Each structure stands twice: as structure tokens, then as C-alpha cells.
Amino acid sequence: MSGRTTDNAPDSGPDGAPDGGPDGASGxxxxxxxxxxxxxxxxxxxxKALPRRRRRTHRVPVTLLLPALLGLAFLILPLVxxxxxxxxxGLSEQLTSTAVWDALRLSLICATAATAVSLVLGVPLxxxxxxxxxxxxxxxxxxVTLPLVLPPVVGGVALLLVLGRRGIVGSWLDSAFGITLxxxxxxxxxxxxFVAMPFxxxxxEGALRAADPRYEEAAATLGASRLTAFxxxxxxxxxxxxxxxAVLAWARALGExxxxxxxxxxxxxxxxxxxxxxxxxxxxxxxxxxxxxxxLLVVSxxxxxxxxxxxxxxP
Amino acid sequence: MxxxxxxxxxxxxxxxxxxxxRLRVDRAAFxxxxxxxxxxxxxxxxxxxxxxxxxxxxxxxxxLLPLTGGHLRLDGRLLEDPGQRVHTPxxxxxxxxxxxxxLLFPHLSALxxxxxxxxxxxxxxxxxxxxAAAWLERMGLADHASARPGGLSGxxxxxxxxxxxxxxxxxxxxxxxxxxxxxxxxxLDVRAQLRRHLAEFEAVAVLVTHDPLDAMVLADRLVVIxxxxxxxxxxxxxxARRPRTDYIARLVGLNLYQGTAEGHQVTxxxxxxxxxxxxxxxxxxxxxxxxxVTLHRERPQSSARNVWEVEVTGLDLHxxxxxxxxxxxxxxxxxxxxxxxxELGLAPGSxxxxxxxxxxxxxxxx
Numbered sequence: 111m112s113g114r115t116t117d118n119a120p121d122s123g124p125d126g127a128p129d130g131g132p133d134g135a136s137g138x139x140x141x142x143x144x145x146x147x148x149x150x151x152x153x154x155x156x157x158k159a160l161p162r163r164r165r166r167t168h169r170v171p172v173t174l175l176l177p178a179l180l181g182l183a184f185l186i187l188p189l190v191x192x193x194x195x196x197x198x199x200g201l202s203e204q205l206t207s208t209a210v211w212d213a214l215r216l217s218l219i220c221a222t223a224a225t226a227v228s229l230v231l232g233v234p235l236x237x238x239x240x241x242x243x244x245x246x247x248x249x250x251x252x253x254v255t256l257p258l259v260l261p262p263v264v265g266g267v268a269l270l271l272v273l274g275r276r277g278i279v280g281s282w283l284d285s286a287f288g289i290t291l292x293x294x295x296x297x298x299x300x301x302x303x304f305v306a307m308p309f310x311x312x313x314x315e316g317a318l319r320a321a322d323p324r325y326e327e328a329a330a331t332l333g334a335s336r337l338t339a340f341x342x343x344x345x346x347x348x349x350x351x352x353x354x355x356a357v358l359a360w361a362r363a364l365g366e367x368x369x370x371x372x373x374x375x376x377x378x379x380x381x382x383x384x385x386x387x388x389x390x391x392x393x394x395x396x397x398x399x400x401x402x403x404x405x406l407l408v409v410s411x412x413x414x415x416x417x418x419x420x421x422x423x424x425p
Numbered sequence: 426m427x428x429x430x431x432x433x434x435x436x437x438x439x440x441x442x443x444x445x446x447r448l449r450v451d452r453a454a455f456x457x458x459x460x461x462x463x464x465x466x467x468x469x470x471x472x473x474x475x476x477x478x479x480x481x482x483x484x485x486x487x488x489l490l491p492l493t494g495g496h497l498r499l500d501g502r503l504l505e506d507p508g509q510r511v512h513t514p515x516x517x518x519x520x521x522x523x524x525x526x527x528l529l530f531p532h533l534s535a536l537x538x539x540x541x542x543x544x545x546x547x548x549x550x551x552x553x554x555x556x557a558a559a560w561l562e563r564m565g566l567a568d569h570a571s572a573r574p575g576g577l578s579g580x581x582x583x584x585x586x587x588x589x590x591x592x593x594x595x596x597x598x599x600x601x602x603x604x605x606x607x608x609x610x611x612x613l614d615v616r617a618q619l620r621r622h623l624a625e626f627e628a629v630a631v632l633v634t635h636d637p638l639d640a641m642v643l644a645d646r647l648v649v650i651x652x653x654x655x656x657x658x659x660x661x662x663x664x665a666r667r668p669r670t671d672y673i674a675r676l677v678g679l680n681l682y683q684g685t686a687e688g689h690q691v692t693x694x695x696x697x698x699x700x701x702x703x704x705x706x707x708x709x710x711x712x713x714x715x716x717x718v719t720l721h722r723e724r725p726q727s728s729a730r731n732v733w734e735v736e737v738t739g740l741d742l743h744x745x746x747x748x749x750x751x752x753x754x755x756x757x758x759x760x761x762x763x764x765x766x767x768e769l770g771l772a773p774g775s776x777x778x779x780x781x782x783x784x785x786x787x788x789x790x791x
Contacts, residue, residue, distance in 0.1 A: 322528075324524065324528055325528055325530060327487075327489050327528075328522070328524060328528040328530075329530075329541070329545075330488075330515040330516045331487055331489070331516075331518075331520060331521065331522040331590075331593075332516075332541050332542035332589065332590075332593055333542055333545035333593055335516055335545075342541070346530075346532040347530075347531070
């Protein structure tokens with residue numbers, strides 16, 4: 111992986127700034143083509159390279175094969191367990207209950223809204239990072255990426271401190287406009303967007319860096335302002351990267367738990383999303399929890415299938 | 426006006442040149458300092474080796490690279506002058522660019538690529554597309570209007586790129602290595618077409634190339650640059666006949682020497698003396714084609730006064746001729762027939778005599 115990143119270092123941008131330190135994640139994503147996610151792309155690439163090598167040597171050392179098979183089992187068995195223990199007979203009943211539908215509906219709406227917020231704010235942010243000589247750009251990129259590695263609960267606490275009723279911005283919103291964000295559906299969207307947006311920004315920035323900036327120059331010589339060039343040339347060119355980033359962000363938002371429960375609470379119908387419902391159901395009604403988990407599993411597989419061309423086809 | 430002094434230094438071809446520029450771009454390890462003037466309808470070729478600053482000059486003219494000094498005036502309008510803090514951004518310049526690899530927008534059809542410029546200039550969509558269709562028609566590409574750039578051949582893409590650049594009705598057309606991306610056969614066709622379109626173009630065209638043939642065929646005037654500076658300029662025939670640097674001499678296939686002339690003799694720095702037909706005094710160049718060289722096993726007893734002992738350092742087949750690289754008092758290239766090579770039994774390391782008739786040399790002031 112590190113070799114891969116180094117190989118791609120020359121593409122890291124016209125500014126000539128070597129991608130290092132906090133940029134590592136984005137450098138990696140970009141190296142694997144426009145819009146590749148930060149981690150999964152590299153993993154998929156490595157997994158694809160393996161069979162080729164095996165064919166050449168014909169023999170796999172046991173010291174590698176054994177842990178590899180163990181790792182495979184470790185990743186797959188829990189999913190198998192979920193399928194085996196699923197209450198298949200009562201599944202339709204479980205899934206048609208209003209509680210499940212409320213949670214699912216809320217999850218889908220909030221994840222979609224959070225993705226929309228991420229798109230509206232994240233694409234321009236990615237452009238700023240990729241195409242301008244912003245002072246302190248590296249620091250800004252590090253800050254943007256922080257929610258990727260930050261425990262979501264900490265994110266939720268931080269959001270409360272800023273947007274909570276007594277928070278720095280929240281108290282002003284409350285007194286000036288009477289707007290309360292925490293423990294509302296809007297709060298769920300905010301918590302999810304906070305956690306999901308970095309995925310989109312990283313993905314789109316990678317796509318922007320991989321896209322030839324000279325197309326924008328060509329547009330400029332044809333009389334296009336920077337905004338027109340972005341809208342009519344850059345945006346269509348990086349559309350696949352934006353789509354991949356949006357799907358990643360959406361999937362992340364859908365599974366968001368920590369920040370949501372901390373900032374928005376767990377009110378059925380208002381802020382109780384699927385993951386929260388699963389967690390709660392485990393205490394009272396494990397069968398319902400399994401059914402809900404299955405739904406999320408199906409959604410995840412659907413996302414994977416949708417992204418298959420982007421992730422699996424990268425060499 | 427700081428620009429007045431700069432433009433005074435430039436011998437303008439006419440009272441008010443359409444293009445009047447002094448391009449100065451300072452980079453860490455490189456400085457471009459180039460004066461360019463052109464009359465309307467003139468095609469100028471910037472010719473030079475890689476890294477000479479040709480592309481830098483082109484980018485500066487297009488407004489993609491800011492000048493650090495000098496000025497740029499087009500049709501009397503000041504577009505850029507760092508001294509006066511004038512900088513017109515690329516999108517506001519009446520300039521069209523054909524990029525080396527064309528940079529056609531891959532997500533747009535040929536028609537929409539050409540219509541892009543007129544659209545940006547505020548033309549309604551319909552009018553812009555009609556205009557684009559007319560341009561494609563002129564380029565003989567009416568059948569390919571709906572094709573994406575990925576589905577076009579190199580020659581077609583080049584013409585779409587030219588149509589796209591012309592569709593903004595530029596007052597300055599810039600072409601960056603317009604034929605470099607084409608294979609040899611397409612190149613011939615496209616060069617002829619490009620020549621026709623450039624001849625029709627009424628404003629100034631500046632073309633960057635490292636191919637002397639492209640430059641000679643397409644341009645009215647060559648400006649040869651090396652290390653960011655003009656080393657020679659003039660009409661193609663003039664430059665080809667009287668090269669002033671080794672680079673050009675090599676490009677046009679001449680042996681070139683610099684020395685001091687005195688009557689019918691030019692003495693080189695090495696002390697070697699060349700006899701010439703022209704009568705000159707002072708610093709001078711002497712040039713002769715490789716085909717003017719005759720090789721002999723023994724010292725020739727001919728009328729040629731230019732006779733030197735040389736050693737063959739290399740033999741290369743060029744078409745039906747053999748190009749011999751010769752080292753000695755006067756290093757030179759000689760073109761021989763394979764028969765001569767066999768007759769003289771030439772091989773690298775052979776010691777032979779080389780003679781050049783004075784009538785076949787050409788001397789001119791340096």
C-alpha cells in the first residue's frame with residue numbers, strides 16, 4: 111500500500127506539494143482512480159493482485175494461508191450467523207410492524223438528507239482543497255478528515271457543545287430564531303452529515319486531483335468563468351467520483367450510531383434510526399433486532415453491488 | 426509609460442502591429458524574455474528545442490500564466506502589463522487555443538465542444554449550436570457532429586479542436602504543437618488542411634512547434650527560441666538558408682560554423698580556415714549541406730581548397746543516403762551514397778579526406 115501511494119506521488123497535484131502526513135488518506139484514494147474510497151479501494155486492489163501471484167508460484171505457504179483463511183472466516187461467519195439465526199418464518203411480521211417501518215423510513219430520509227447536505231457543502235469544499243492555493247490547506251484537509259477517525263460519540267458530544275441549547279451557536283439559534291437542533295430529526299441529519307461528509311470530501315477531492323486541470327484551462331480560453339468551467343466541465347468529468355462519494359457518505363450516514371444517539375437522542379419516530387432501533391431491540395426483542403439487522407445488511411450489500419464497478423475494477 | 430521603451434526596442438513590421446508583446450516570465454531556474462510582434466493575418470511559428478520556453482510563451486499569451494514583466498497588446502488593446510497592474514484573465518481575452526493533446530471535453534459531443542465558446546460568450550444555445558455546426562461543416566466534419574471526442578480519429582480531433590478555438594472568433598490564435606499527436610500519414614493531410622485554415626484566418630496566429638517542417642510549411646515567419654530567448658527570426662526560407670545556431674542548422678540539415686571573415690576566407694576559433702565565394706569582413710557564419718562533402722581515400726588533387734583530414738565516427742542510413750559523422754579539424758556531417766561507402770570501404774574509425782567546393786558553401790554575417 112505504501113508503495114502504491116509513493117508511485118502515485120507525482121500525480122498528487124500541480125502545486126507540487128507532496129502528499130504526506132494527514133494527506134495520506136486522500137493521496138491513497140486518489141491513486142486508485144477518481145473517487146475511490148480511502149480504505150476499501152486499496153484493499154480491493156490488493157485482493158485482486160493476490161490470485162495472479164498465486165498462479166505464478168503454484169504454492170501458498172501455510173503460514174500465510176492459515177491466517178488468511180482464519181481472517182476470512184472471522185469476517186464472514188458473523189454474517190452467516192445473522193442469516194442462520196434469522197427468524198425467517200416470522201420475518202414478514204417483524205418487518206411490517208410500524209416500529210420497524212418508522213425506523214427504516216426515518217433512517218432513509220435522514221441518511222438521504224445528510225448526503226444532500228454533504229453534497230451541497232462537501233463538493234465546493236473538495237474543490238477548494240484540490241484547486242486553490244488556500245493558505246493552510248494541509249491543516250484544513252486534516253481537520254476535514256478528522257471526523258473519519260474521531261469516535262462518533264465524541265463527535266456527538268462536540269456537536270452538543272456547539273449546537274446544543276446552551277452551546278456556542280445553539281444558544282444564539284435558540285434565542286434569536288427559536289430553533290432547537292439537538293434531539294430533533296434535524297439533529298439526526300446534522301449528526302449524520304458531520305460523520306459522513308468527510309467521506310464525500312475525500313472522494314471528490316481525489317476525483318478532482320485525478321481530473322486533468324487543463325480542461326479547466328481549455329474552458330477558460332473559450333471564455334468560461336471559473337464557475338462556468340466548474341459547472342460545465344469539471345463537474346461532469348468528476349461525476350463518477352461524486353456519485354461514489356455520495357454512496358459512501360449515504361452508507362456511512364445510514365449506519366451512524368454514536369453521534370446520533372449522543373446529539374439527537376433515541377425517540378421513536380423522531381430520532382430513532384435503524385441502528386438505534388437494532389441496539390434497543392437487542393435488549394427486549396432479539397428477533398426484531400435480527401430482522402432489522404438483516405434489512406441493514408441487505409442495504410449494505412446493495413451499496414456494495416452498486417459500487418462494485420468502482421471498487422472491484424480498480425487494478 | 427514603461428511599455429513605450431519596451432516596444433521601441435522592437436522593430437515593428439508596421440505602424441501598429443496587431444500583436445505587440447514583450448513576454449517576460451521569471452521562474453526559479455528559467456527566464457523567458459521574448460519580444461513578439463505580428464501583423465494581422467500573419468502566422469508566426471515559435472521554433473525551439475524542448476524546454477526552450479515555447480509553451481511558456483504560449484501560456485503567457487493565452488493568459489494562463491501571468492507575466493512578470495513586459496506587456497501584451499492585441500489590436501491596440503492592452504491585455505497585460507504587470508508594471509501597470511493590468512492583467513486580463515484568460516476567459517476575457519480574444520484568444521483561441523488549440524492545445525497539444527486538444528483537450529476536447531470528453532463528455533460533450535464534437536458539436537457541443539465547438540459550441541462551448543459561443544455559449545460562454547452569451548450566445549443562445551440554438552444560435553451557438555448552429556454556429557458550431559457551420560464550423561464543423563467548414564472543417565469537413567459535419568458527419569461527426571454528434572460523436573464524442575473518444576470516437577474521433579486523431580486528425581478529426583485536431584480539426585474539432587481547431588474549430589472550437591476558431592468559434593470564439595479570436596484575434597489571436599495559439600496552436601501548441603498542433604501536429605505532434607498525429608501519426609506520420611495523418612500528419613501530412615492535417616498539415617495541408619491546417620495551412621489552408623491558417624491562410625484564411627485574418628487575425629494573428631502563433632504556433633509552437635519543435636518540428637522545422639511544420640514551422641516552414643505553416644508559418645510566414647519563424648522565431649527561433651533557445652533558453653527563453655530569441656536566437657533568430659525571419660522567413661522560413663531565410664532561416665533555413667542562413668541558420669544562426671547549431672540547433673537550427675541541425676534541424677534544416679546544414680553544417681554550420683562560426684568564425685571571422687576576411688575576404689574569401691573565414692577563420693574559425695579552432696584556427697581552421699574555410700574558403701567561401703562570398704566576400705565578407707567581420708564575424709560570420711559558414712554553412713554547407715552534408716551533400717556538398719566529398720570523401721577521398723587519398724588527399725585529393727582537385728581545385729577544392731577546402732580539404733581536411735577527418736575520421737569517420739558514425740554511419741547512419743537516411744533514406745537512400747548514408748549520413749557519415751566526421752570528426753577532425755572540421756567536424757561535419759556528410760551524405761554519401763551506399764555505393765561510395767562501399768567503394769571507400771568506410772567504417773567507424775576510417776581515416777579519410779573530406780573536401781567541400783567553395784561554391785557550395787554559404788557565408789553570411791553573424
